Amino acid sequence: MANVRTPAFNLNEWVQIRALEVDTALDRFLPKATAKPATIHKAMRYSIFAGGKRMRPALLLAAAEACGGTIEPALPLACAVECIHTYSLIHDDLPAMDNDDFRRGKPTNHKVFGEGIAVLAGDALLTQAFEIAALSDDWPRYSHREIVLEIARASGSLQLIAGQVADLEGEGRDLSVPELKYIHERKTSALLCASVRLGGMSANCTPAQLKALTTFGYNVGLAFQVIDDILDVTQTSEKLGKTAGKDVAAQKATYPRLVGLEKSRKIAAQLTARAFDALKPFKRRAPALEALAHYLLKREN
Amino acid sequence: MANVRTPAFNLNEWVQIRALEVDTALDRFLPKATAKPATIHKAMRYSIFAGGKRMRPALLLAAAEACGGTIEPALPLACAVECIHTYSLIHDDLPAMDNDDFRRGKPTNHKVFGEGIAVLAGDALLTQAFEIAALSDDWPRYSHREIVLEIARASGSLQLIAGQVADLEGEGRDLSVPELKYIHERKTSALLCASVRLGGMSANCTPAQLKALTTFGYNVGLAFQVIDDILDVTQTSEKLGKTAGKDVAAQKATYPRLVGLEKSRKIAAQLTARAFDALKPFKRRAPALEALAHYLLKREN
Numbered sequence: 001m002a003n004v005r006t007p008a009f010n011l012n013e014w015v016q017i018r019a020l021e022v023d024t025a026l027d028r029f030l031p032k033a034t035a036k037p038a039t040i041h042k043a044m045r046y047s048i049f050a051g052g053k054r055m056r057p058a059l060l061l062a063a064a065e066a067c068g069g070t071i072e073p074a075l076p077l078a079c080a081v082e083c084i085h086t087y088s089l090i091h092d093d094l095p096a097m098d099n100d101d102f103r104r105g106k107p108t109n110h111k112v113f114g115e116g117i118a119v120l121a122g123d124a125l126l127t128q129a130f131e132i133a134a135l136s137d138d139w140p141r142y143s144h145r146e147i148v149l150e151i152a153r154a155s156g157s158l159q160l161i162a163g164q165v166a167d168l169e170g171e172g173r174d175l176s177v178p179e180l181k182y183i184h185e186r187k188t189s190a191l192l193c194a195s196v197r198l199g200g201m202s203a204n205c206t207p208a209q210l211k212a213l214t215t216f217g218y219n220v221g222l223a224f225q226v227i228d229d230i231l232d233v234t235q236t237s238e239k240l241g242k243t244a245g246k247d248v249a250a251q252k253a254t255y256p257r258l259v260g261l262e263k264s265r266k267i268a269a270q271l272t273a274r275a276f277d278a279l280k281p282f283k284r285r286a287p288a289l290e291a292l293a294h295y296l297l298k299r300e301n
Numbered sequence: 302m303a304n305v306r307t308p309a310f311n312l313n314e315w316v317q318i319r320a321l322e323v324d325t326a327l328d329r330f331l332p333k334a335t336a337k338p339a340t341i342h343k344a345m346r347y348s349i350f351a352g353g354k355r356m357r358p359a360l361l362l363a364a365a366e367a368c369g370g371t372i373e374p375a376l377p378l379a380c381a382v383e384c385i386h387t388y389s390l391i392h393d394d395l396p397a398m399d400n401d402d403f404r405r406g407k408p409t410n411h412k413v414f415g416e417g418i419a420v421l422a423g424d425a426l427l428t429q430a431f432e433i434a435a436l437s438d439d440w441p442r443y444s445h446r447e448i449v450l451e452i453a454r455a456s457g458s459l460q461l462i463a464g465q466v467a468d469l470e471g472e473g474r475d476l477s478v479p480e481l482k483y484i485h486e487r488k489t490s491a492l493l494c495a496s497v498r499l500g501g502m503s504a505n506c507t508p509a510q511l512k513a514l515t516t517f518g519y520n521v522g523l524a525f526q527v528i529d530d531i532l533d534v535t536q537t538s539e540k541l542g543k544t545a546g547k548d549v550a551a552q553k554a555t556y557p558r559l560v561g562l563e564k565s566r567k568i569a570a571q572l573t574a575r576a577f578d579a580l581k582p583f584k585r586r587a588p589a590l591e592a593l594a595h596y597l598l599k600r601e602n
Binding site: 029033036037040041044087091094096097114115117118119120122124125126127128130131132133134135138143144148149151152153155156157158161162164166168169242249287 | 332336337338340341342345360368388392397398415416417418419420421424425427428429431432434435436439443445446448449452453454456457458459462463465466467469470
C-alpha cells in the first residue's frame with residue numbers, strides 16, 4: 001500500500017453520495033409524514049428536507065473516515081446533528097427571533113405551518129436528535145453517555161443557545177470583537193466542532209485524534225463564519241444564492257464592519273491555517289476531511 | 302420485620318422532604334443564574350423555581366422506593382423529567398399556543414423575558430434534561446441508552462408533542478371522546494408514565510415491576526386529567542388556586558362537556574381503580590406511591 005499514490009479525491013461525488021445516505025437515514029429515523037398527528041411530522045420533514053447542504057453530517061462522516069471508521073456507526077449521529085441544526089434554524093426564523101420569511105429560497109416553517117406548529121416542530125426535532133443518538137449501536141471506546149453529553153452540551157444554554165441569546169441581545173448595538181467572537185464560537189463553532197468529534201468518536205478515535213478534531217472543528221467553525229461575513233459584503237446575491245448585503249442592511253455586527261475587510265481576510269486566513277494544521281496528524285488518510293475544509297474555507301459562495 | 306406494622310405514612314412530610322431534595326438537585330444541575338449569558342439562565346430558573354408541585358419527580362422517587370431503590374440514582378432522572386415538564390409549560394404558554402399570561406399566580410416566562418428568550422429557555426431546559434440524564438450514574442439493569450430513549454419517546458412527536466399538536470388543532474371544534482382521550486394520553490399520561498417507569502428503572506426494577514408501574518402511570522395520568530376537568534366545573538377558583546370554569550369559558554373539550562358530570566365521575570373512578578389495582582404487586586412496600594396516588598386521585602383541588 002505504501003507505494004500506491006492516493007488518487008485525486010472527488011469531493012463532489014463524495015458529498016453527493018454521503019448526502020444521499022444521510023437523507024435516506026433521516027427518512028428512516030423520522031416518523032412518516034402520515035404518522036398521527038400528520039401536521040407535526042409534515043412540518044418536521046418540511047424543514048429537514050428543505051435542501052440543506054448537510055455540512056455538519058458531511059464533516060461528521062469525513063471525520064469518521066479520517067479515523068479509519070465506516071459510515072454505518074456514524075450515520076445516526078450525522079442525522080442527530082442535522083436534526084439539532086434544523087431545529088435551531090426553525091426557532092431562529094420565528095418572528096420573536098430573526099423573523100425570517102424565507103430560508104434557502106423556501107418559506108420558513110412558521111410561514112407554512114404557523115408559529116405554534118413551528119415551535120413544536122423545532123422541539124420535536126431537538127427531542128428526535130436524542131432519540132436517534134440513543135438508538136444507535138454501542139461504540140467500544142465511547143459510551144452512549146458520552147455521545148449524549150457531547151450533543152447536549154454543544155446544543156445547550158452555554159453553547160448553541162448561548163450564541164442565539166447573545167445574538168438576540170446584541171441586536172441594534174455595537175458589539176466588540178470579543179463579543180462577536182463569543183457569538184460565532186457558540187452559534188456556529190460549537191455544533192460544528194461537536195460534529196467532527198462525534199464522527200471521530202463513532203470511529204473509536206484515539207484521544208490524540210479527538211484532540212486534533214476538536215482544534216480542527218473549532219477553527220473551521222470560526223473561519224466559516226468570518227468568511228460568511230466577508231462574502232456578504234463582497235459577493236452578489238446571485239452568486240450567494242441568498243440576499244447579499246443583508247448583514248449591512250440590518251446593521252448586524254460582522255467582522256468587516258468591526259475590523260474592516262482587509263483585517264477580516266487576515267483573521268479568516270489565520271483560522272483556516274490553524275484548521276488545516278490540525279489535520280496534519282491524519283496525513284493523507286483524511287482526503288474527505290481535507291477536501292471539505294478546502295471547499296468550506298476557500299469558497300466564494 | 303414481618304411482625305412490625307407499617308406506621309401511618311406521612312405524605313406531607315415525605316413530599317416536603319423530596320421536593321427539597323429535588324430543588325437542591327435542580328439548583329446544582331442548572332447553570333448558575335450568573336452564568337453567561339445570564340438572561341437565559343435566569344429565564345430557565347424563573348420557570349423551574351416558579352412553585353411547581355414537583356408531581357412527576359415525586360412519582361418518580363416514590364416508584365424508585367417502591368422497587369426497593371434509594372433516592373440518589375433516581376434524583377437526576379427526577380430533575381430531567383421536571384425540566385421536560387417545565388419546558389413544555391413555557392412553550393405551551395406562548396402567544397402562538399395557549400397564550401397564557403399567568404401560571405401558578407406568576408407572570409409566564411414570555412411575559413417576563415419576552416417571547417424570543419422564552420422559546421430559547423424552553424429549548425435549553427429540554428436540552429438540559431438529556432444532559433442531566435446522561436450525567437447520572439450507571440444502573441446495572443438499565444443502560445443510559447434505555448433511559449435516554451424513555452425520556453425522548455415520552456417527550457417526542459408521537460407523545461407529549463403530539464398531545465400539544467392535537468390540542469392546538471382541536472381548538473374551536475367539537476372533539477369526540479376518543480380524540481379527547483388521545484390528547485390526555487399524550488399531554489399528561491406519557492410523561493407521567495415515563496416518570497414512574499424511570500423511577501423503577503433507577504432502582505433496577507424487575508420486568509414485572511416495570512409492567513405494573515406502566516399500568517399505574519398510564520391510568521394515574523388519565524385519571525388525573527379527567528379529575529382536573531371535573532374540578533374545573535365543580536370547584537371555586539379560591540379552592541383551585543387558579544381560575545375555575547376556564548375550560549367552560551374557553552369552550553374547551555373536557556370530559557364533563559362531552560359526557561356529562563356523572564359519567565365523567567364514573568370514568569375517573571374506573572381509571573383510579575385500575576391505577577390502585579396496578580399497585581397490588583407492591584403490597585405494603587410502596588407507601589409513598591400509594592399515598593401519592595390517593596392524594597392525586599381523591600383530591601379536591
